[in-house]
Amino acid sequence: MIEVTDLYKEFNGTPVLKGISTTFEKGKTSMIIGQSGSGKTVFLKCLLGLHIPEQGEICFDGRNQTQLGIKARRQLRQEIGMVFQGGALYDSLTVEENIMFPLKMFTNNTSAEMLKRVNFVLERVNLSNVNNRFPAEISGGMQKRVAIARAIVMKPKYLFCDEPNSGLDPNTATVIDNLIQEITKEYQIITVINSHDMNSVMEIGEKIVFLKDGVKAWEGTNKEIFKTENEAIVNFVYSSNLFKKVREVYLNETK
Amino acid sequence: MNYLEHIGKYFIMLKQVFRKPQKWSVFRETLFREIEDLGLKSLGIIMFISFFVGGVVAIQTALNVDSPFIPKYLIGFATKRSMILEFAPTFMSVILAGKVGSYISSSIGTMRVTEQIDALEVMGINSLNYLVLPKIIATLFFYPILIVLAMFLGIYGGYVAGILTGRFFSEDYIYGIQLDFDPYFVRYALIKTLVFAFVIATIPAYHGYYVKGGSLEVGRASTQAVVWTSVVIILLNYFLTQMLLG
Numbered sequence: 108m109i110e111v112t113d114l115y116k117e118f119n120g121t122p123v124l125k126g127i128s129t130t131f132e133k134g135k136t137s138m139i140i141g142q143s144g145s146g147k148t149v150f151l152k153c154l155l156g157l158h159i160p161e162q163g164e165i166c167f168d169g170r171n172q173t174q175l176g177i178k179a180r181r182q183l184r185q186e187i188g189m190v191f192q193g194g195a196l197y198d199s200l201t202v203e204e205n206i207m208f209p210l211k212m213f214t215n216n217t218s219a220e221m222l223k224r225v226n227f228v229l230e231r232v233n234l235s236n237v238n239n240r241f242p243a244e245i246s247g248g249m250q251k252r253v254a255i256a257r258a259i260v261m262k263p264k265y266l267f268c269d270e271p272n273s274g275l276d277p278n279t280a281t282v283i284d285n286l287i288q289e290i291t292k293e294y295q296i297i298t299v300i301n302s303h304d305m306n307s308v309m310e311i312g313e314k315i316v317f318l319k320d321g322v323k324a325w326e327g328t329n330k331e332i333f334k335t336e337n338e339a340i341v342n343f344v345y346s347s348n349l350f351k352k353v354r355e356v357y358l359n360e361t362k
Numbered sequence: 363m364n365y366l367e368h369i370g371k372y373f374i375m376l377k378q379v380f381r382k383p384q385k386w387s388v389f390r391e392t393l394f395r396e397i398e399d400l401g402l403k404s405l406g407i408i409m410f411i412s413f414f415v416g417g418v419v420a421i422q423t424a425l426n427v428d429s430p431f432i433p434k435y436l437i438g439f440a441t442k443r444s445m446i447l448e449f450a451p452t453f454m455s456v457i458l459a460g461k462v463g464s465y466i467s468s469s470i471g472t473m474r475v476t477e478q479i480d481a482l483e484v485m486g487i488n489s490l491n492y493l494v495l496p497k498i499i500a501t502l503f504f505y506p507i508l509i510v511l512a513m514f515l516g517i518y519g520g521y522v523a524g525i526l527t528g529r530f531f532s533e534d535y536i537y538g539i540q541l542d543f544d545p546y547f548v549r550y551a552l553i554k555t556l557v558f559a560f561v562i563a564t565i566p567a568y569h570g571y572y573v574k575g576g577s578l579e580v581g582r583a584s585t586q587a588v589v590w591t592s593v594v595i596i597l598l599n600y601f602l603t604q605m606l607l608g
Contacts, residue, residue, distance in 0.1 A: 155484050184486035195481040198472075209485050212385050267484075 114163035141318035188258030196242040203238040248279035401504030412512035416519030424529040438538020445516035455558035459591040467587035470570030471580035505559040
């Protein structure tokens with residue numbers, strides 16, 4: 108479990124996160140949502156240890172990440188898989204080399220063993236015949252899948268995704284969502300997704316944390332989001348007419 | 363940010379760079395790639411420039427020593443001294459600061475703005491050590507070779523220029539380049555080259571690594587990296603000359 112307690116982060120005296128507390132559980136897909144500038148990315152970067160919070164605790168199965176030394180933090184990071192918004196694949200390496208990179212860095216496996224693992228994860232994300240292509244030579248959706256493959260190649264305990272669907276067409280976005288959810292269930296990992304995409308939130312958000320102006324304004328599941336009367340989240344989620352209708356239909360059906 | 367803050371941050375960066383590589387096999391692989399990118403790919407431009415600079419130095423010296431009282435072998439002597447003491451180590455280093463410095467700064471800067479450096483950090487990799495140390499070792503290893511080559515080609519360029527223009531005899535030129543040869547000058551040039559190589563690898567890396575923003579900022583960082591690397595090379599050249607020859 109990841110337990111976040113009273114997390115506070117500021118930049119040049121301007122508070123961005125104001126005392127956030129929440130938990131993320133094993134085998135569940137948790138989502139952080141909120142308007143642009145609400146502090147989602149800063150929150151995710153604090154969880155990853157890329158930003159050091161001024162106050163608060165982030166415990167990964169009892170290990171307080173904010174108190175760890177450089178070596179222990181690097182050790183913890185080897186248990187983390189991350190899918191960046193733009194993929195963050197290394198331009199100079201092929202798809203195969205990109206995925207093999209963490210294995211080369213942290214294992215003593217033979218080349219054959221590493222290749223076997225790379226092919227396994229590529230197959231897991233439904234990609235084939237792309238091993239020797241460079242990131243610039245494949246589509247955005249494929250890049251996201253390669254990024255997921257790289258994130259899970261070391262069998263992480265924790266998977267973080269920053270806007271995994273941004274810039275993708277609805278079909279590909281659904282494929283990526285399902286893939287992340289399947290991987291979460293299959294490997295029983297803790298998955299935290301930072302997203303704007305309401306389709307994803309409704310589809311796979313088993314736990315939703317809504318941030319507004321740096322505070323946690325609401326927390327619940329994708330079922331509860333339909334019933335909530337919380338004004339902040341209702342205004343955010345149901346800002347489009349389509350979702351208003353969906354909500355009405357859902358509420359009528361469940362009356 | 364003031365200059366002192368930049369200097370402090372630069373040295374803090376170096377502290378992270380000079381750590382034991384996390385995996386020697388990966389480090390070796392990266393080192394060979396950097397030798398190719400930063401060294402071998404600069405061979406052509408260094409050969410071309412040094413050959414013609416040597417030619418120009420020889421012709422200009424010949425034009426200025428047309429008095430019958432000044433021996434013609436001074437042209438070869440002056441070309442040799444100019445190439446070994448200044449043109450090869452300093453002039454070529456400034457050229458390399460432009461070519462390699464902008465490459466280092468923009469490649470690391472692009473990695474920063476596309477979150478590739480964050481990806482390294484999230485994996486538990488010391489990104490500064492992984493990205494910058496191989497560049498430093500590659501430049502320290504390869505640039506002395508490049509500069510010695512530039513010395514030879516510059517002196518040879520002077521010889522070819524003399525033959526083609528007919529401004530001096532080849533015998534005089536060869537006598538001039540052999541006259542009063544002091545190996546210490548080559549050592550002095552190589553010491554300067556090593557210092558400049560370190561500067562060429564680290565200052566652009568600093569500018570690239572700490573870039574914030576997008577592609578425009580990467581471009582700006584690249585320009586700043588070249589400017590500051592050149593300024594530091596020129597300043598260090600002055601102090602090193604004072605210390606080693608003064």
